[in-house]
Amino acid sequence: MAFPDSIAVHDAFILLCSFFALCLKFGFAFVEAGKTDPKNVSNVIFKNVADTFVTLLAFFLHGYAFAFGEHNAVIGTQFFLTLNKTNMVNFFFNYVRCAVATTLALGAANERTEPIGYLISAYVFSGIIYPLACHWVWDQQGIFSPTSTSYPSQDYAGSGVIFLLGGAAAAVSLRVIGSRAGRWSPHFKRTEHSQPMVVLGGCLQMLGFLGLVIGTHPRVLDADEGLLLGLGTVNLLHAATSGGLYGLMIQRIDKNYYDLDSMLSGAIAGMVAVCAGVDTYMPGVAVMCGATGSLLFIGFRRFLCAVKLDDPLNIVSGYLIPGAWGLMLAGLFSDHGALGGHIQVLGNNCIVALVLFFWAVAIMYPLLSILMCFGVLRVPRFMEKQGIDKIRHTLRHPHGTRKSLN
Template sequence: MSQSQLGGDVFFLLIGAILVFAMHGGFAFLEVGTVRKKNQVNALVKIISDFAISTVAYFLIGYGVAYGINFFASAATIQGGEGSSFDGQGLSLVKFFFLLTFAAAIPAIISGGIAERAKFGSQLAASAIIVALIYPFFEGIIWNGQFGFQSWLEATFGYAFNDFAGSVVVHGVGGWLALGAVLMLGARHGRYGDRGRAFPPSSIPWLALGSWMLCVGWFGFNVMSAQSLEGVTGLVAMNSLLAMTGGILAALVIGRGDPGFVHNGALAGLVAVCAGSNIMHPIGSFITGGIGGFLFVHFFNLCQEKWQIDDVLGVWPLHGLAGAWGGIAAGIFGLEMLGGLGGVSFISQLIGTVVGCGYALICGLVVYGVLKQTIGIRLSEDEEIMGADLAVHNIQSEPESGIN
């Protein structure tokens, strides 16, 4: 690789890493706008603290689990100096940064589901376990060919599991882990029962800002998953754009103009297209995104009211179900007969999706179940009624408002 080509790849992937890093601000503000005002500070502190914990866990353990690489060598070695096994000009380091932002998205996803009643320290402990071991184990299987799973799919069904930008690896895993966490936590006080009620969002503008930040960063999430200038293609950008549009329009119609549904519909469309964004036709991506938006609205309502699963931001339907649909959709709209580029098997997509989501649900139940029985995972009733802002951080989102 020439020096200029290597430098171009470093810069290209660094911009992608920065864009996905910025998405974590989107996660934060989406949660800030959805939770009640007494939990806004907690939402902000959780997301940035989870990112810090995730960085340490992924650097020390997780990246090695997924890719067999560690950075316990001299700076001259890890930046790719002469005789080093690392890519030159620090390209290996930027790859770590980029993939870290994906790994750290898992706790950010979970945070929205368990909002308003989860213990702060317990969630940080769960984040460390998930990013150090649980997520990278599946990441390594799909994106690094570990344990022969991808080879078996290819040998048996013709093609390996295609998940270009993480519909299942990131979003499906995050959403199904979150479902396990939500089930272990139980519903917020006052949410259900004879006198139970729904809690409206505290700020539609903050919620909308979070959605916009995520949508913008998502083009780094998807397009830069090529990880090189040589591999990048505008097809991924176009497919992401059309899927986002499909998700918005579906949520607009089905959700009857509800702003929460509309802004999350955009995200559902983007979640769904991640897996097949490199092989679908834009029309197939539009349909995929539209179905993702439908799944979010429909199952959010089912979860919140009929099934009484108190998933505050609807992260299971948004990431878990839309992500699972995206994994399967890549095996449909990626086919040449439907305008795709081909090189994909519906059966491989179905198996990979079921394995990933099933693995995540089991892990979510185990991790949060063990923490529940040991250090506890839930605020006390008094703390929850007070709000996590005062109970955990001893400050409100607008401290001056309490001064006479």
């Protein structure tokens, strides 16, 4: 009787998880397209497909080197443009995580962004902003790595590095690019392309979160680590459930109807909030993470409306805030956190949240401001009225006639 090789089986498993995690990125495209005005659907989908490729370019050229190369606690400088045969699977999994963060970061200001400005900022985010954050928190040399002697922190599956960071960049983009034309007029009507498409995206995102969580541990199939698989899955599901049901109930009590969107987004917010400590929480804590994440989401959605930040996809309220909250929860409740006897982790997790936020702002704000000055970030007013599809993609309607290419 022969046995399979441990390293190969690990690689195979992480690859399969990555394929599911890729569904998180793809799912976001359909959520976004489903929530968009029909006149901009092709534009939205175009951006989501194009950044899949641009992210790979940036992450392969220098992103992975900055993130996982050896050098010092702040930046890595190995593996520029080259991988060795043993880290390719690790590269792929991290590329998927980077692509998820990038989609979040840049997708927020949809229905008003120029394709070229979008692609440039996607390149910078995935090649510089995300990789350095990744190095600090997840590389073993990093200043905030769990095994660091200086500032050990705890972010297992990306509440901070993926969702808080992406959400922070999204907040900046909303601030710099500004609201959609007429958004705050009392006559504003929102037109959604398709509810079923939003739910298709949501289902893909749920599969994606599952893949993302269980593929994170690099040696999960060794004898004592396998318990993580079930725990991570069940915790994630608990957080999604409590997040979804709270989102549903609040809207039902408050507005007297069943809001599919609040339920789905609440479930996502719950999963975002649980990610940071999903490997060690008791199920009860996961339920609490999901519930509070969902409540924060709904509260901040109203708050952002009140302060007139035009966030049609709820990136700030649904990813940035629950992500930051998730870091605190992990600092407190995870085995590696304050209640597990590691008092300083709670403080470090708060520092990480602030550092990630300001890091994203520090790069994105000047970058987007410059792009705005050059006029390549926001489409002209007449194009926004007519829809971006017609002029930038020569489509009048996602379901319609177009100039034939062949």
